[in-house]
Amino acid sequence: MAEIDGVKVVPLRQIVDERGKIMHMLKATDPHFKSFGEIYFSCAWPGVVKAWHIHQTMTVNNAVMVGRAKLVMYDLRPDSPTKGALQEVFFGEDNYVLVQIPPGIANGYKAYGxxxxxxxxCASEPHRPDEMLRLPPFTPEIPYDWALKHG
Known part of the structure; x- marks a missing residue:
């Protein structure tokens, strides 16, 4: 799978000691920081697919603190050099990264484990229902199969 233009995958720092840990996510001083609108937490049971979301103006910054997820992105932007590209990121407890997704990219995730x-x-603007488009997870408009791949 190709990398999508404008998507950033940023390794995140964890500070671990015998008491537990601190998990960094995003600071206003980070070079990839855009702006702050709101932060919320999406939770899903293993095997659940939450897709597809297409933000029109919002940049989203996702990090998984608990569990493991497969994030899938599909570039729908008409003028993008990577239009039609798919990108997967497996992240969570064994790959603690921030994934920054610019507007115009369909995205969703599947919980596994x-x-x-x-x-x-951590979104760049507050949620507005009219800012986001939704498609069902198994829409024929996006050529992706959420089934477990054996390889």
Whole structure:
């Protein structure tokens, strides 16, 4: 799968000691920081697919704190050099990264493993229902199969 133009995958820092850990996500001083609108947490049980979301103006910053998720992105932007490209990112407890998704990219995730996923989304603007388009997870408009791949 190709990398989508404008998508950033940024390794995140964790500070671990015998008491627990601190998990960094996003600071206003980070070079990839856009702006702050709101933060919320999306939770899903293993096997659940939450897709497709297409933001028109919002940049989203996703990080999984608990569990494991497969994030899938599909470039729908008409003038993008990567229009039609698909990109997967497996992230969570064994790959703690921030995935920044610019507007115009369909995105969704599937929880996998043995526990509920808790994914933070630090969005560049507050949620407005009219700003986001939705498509069902198995729409023929996006050439992606959410089934487990054996390889």
């Amino acid at each position: 043995d526990k509920m996923v808790v994914m933070a989304n």
